[in-house]
Amino acid sequence: MQAHDQGDNLLPGGAAGSEADKAEQRPCGKFGGLSGKLLWLTVVCIMLAEVLIFFPSVASMRLRWLDERLNAAAAAAIVIDGLQPVELPRALQKETLEATGTKAIVLRKEGTSRLLATTDMPTSVDEQYDLTDVPPVIAIRDALDTMIFGGNRMIRVYGPVQDTNTGVEVVMKDKHLRNAMLVYSRNVFLLSILISLFTATLVFFAINRILIRPIRKLTGSMQQFSSDPENPQNVFVGDGGRDELAVAGRHLASMQTELQKTLKQQKNLAALGLAVSKINHDMRNILASAQLMSDRLVDVNDPMVKAFAPKLLRTIDRAVGYTTEVLSYGQATEAAPRRRRIRLYDLTQDVKDMLAIDAQSGIEFIDQMAPELEVDADSEQLFRVIHNLCRNALQALSAVGRTLDGGKRITVSAQRVGSVVSIIVDDTGPGMPQKARQNLFAAFRGSARSGGTGLGLVIARELVLAHGGTIALVEKPSVGTQFRIEIPDRPVSLDDYRGRTLHEK
DSSP: OHHHHHHHHHOTTSHHHHHHHHHHHSOOOTTTSHHHHHHHHHHHHHHHHHHHHHHHHHHHHHHHHHHHHHHHHHHHHHHHHHTTTSOOOHHHHHHHHHHHTOSEEEEEETTEEEEEEESSOOSOOSEEEEOSSOOHHHHHHHHHHHHHHOSSOEEEEEEEOTTSSOEEEEEEESHHHHHHHHHHHHHHHHHHHHHHHHHHHHHHHHHIIIIIHHHHHHHHHHHHHHHOTTOGGGSOOOOOOOSHHHHHHHHHHHHHHHHHHHHHHHHHHHHHHHHHHHHHHHHHHHHHHHHHHHHGGGGOOOHHHHHHHHHHHHHHHHHHHHHHHHHHHHTTOOOOOOOEEEEHHHHHHHHHHHHTOOGGGTEEEEEESOTTOEEEEOHHHHHHHHHHHHHHHHHHHHTOSOOTTSOEEEEEEEEEETTEEEEEEEEOSSOOOHHHHHTTTOTTTOOSSTTOOSHHHHHHHHHHHHTTOEEEEOOOSSSSOEEEEEEEOOOOOHHHHHHHHHHHO
């Protein structure tokens, strides 16, 4: 036990590895998973939206600020203009300019311009702005220009006085304008952060309740189910909603339920395979003894014994072959077909003899094919295919008292079309139920009778596919069940063709 424990500690996928895997699979916290990403995404999106709103907003603020300066200058200009022809004293002009925050005030009236007040008149201006009708794009451009390059420039601003034909013009520095714009931008930025955080928080809690919590419930159910898939308590239980997550939850629960059934079935199959292997070992020994004893029947002079002895020997030989192949089928593999040219009529007669149809049952076995028709196939495997289909037909006919057309028939017909041999197995029984049709070639689900396993059709399909052929249920207008098997010939290599041609010559 000590050596075993040490070995376990040295394994790369031991307890430490499993704990690391569990840690990686464990969901993140509220702010580390989808919720956190959604929170930050909401903040970023709102900030981007605020940025798009900011440019028109700051441009509008700038125009309002300049318009207020023009209105103040216009009010002072009207008062000064009313004092005409008296000239305003220099000291009063200076006080008026300081109150309006300008360097000069010019009144435009009746096509003339008059300088009403000035002090330290600049020799030139850097920018000129007309507030009569400013397009939004021009307003945004001028606002960005002032914020980035302004602060120490001399500007000239002019515009109309209310709805009159009188205009006013001022000259001033843009330092106060730029400072006001920066303060406004700071306030907008802080307000945007508060709005984005508040909105993101509301969205966070709403989405966390509507989406994240159900998703975490689904994820938790998947992890719990994967740790113990056979426990019925680990099947997901939804809330019965009608949204997409509720539908996904119901699909998950259905999938987990089906998976549990499959796992249980696989577990039973594993136990069944072990039991069959044990029985097969003893059965093979019994059949070998029966084969030795049946060989002595050939020496008996009784005519009836001589007639049945070859059939009995072939039957025991097939039984011995089947028991030998049980283990290979249990490993989900079939032996590759040992193909050769065989007469299908002879093989059909063997199937008829193996069925041993009671004459009093009223069931008739009909073979419709040319006696010389040959098929390129493994005789034993093709025998199993046709025998399985005919045995199913015999069981279906035996279970009914009387058919609709009054006759019970099993018909095996075949014909060759080019390099493909088509074999039809038809019966006049009650037909195949809808449930059996839906699970036609599914083991343990495609049986048409109570207590059946459905393995016969599964084996038949596997053997036909190994020959490169097809097997299908054919819809027929009358009652009964009909299967069509198509087996193509093997392609002939050039060397085989040349050798055969030389041999014929």
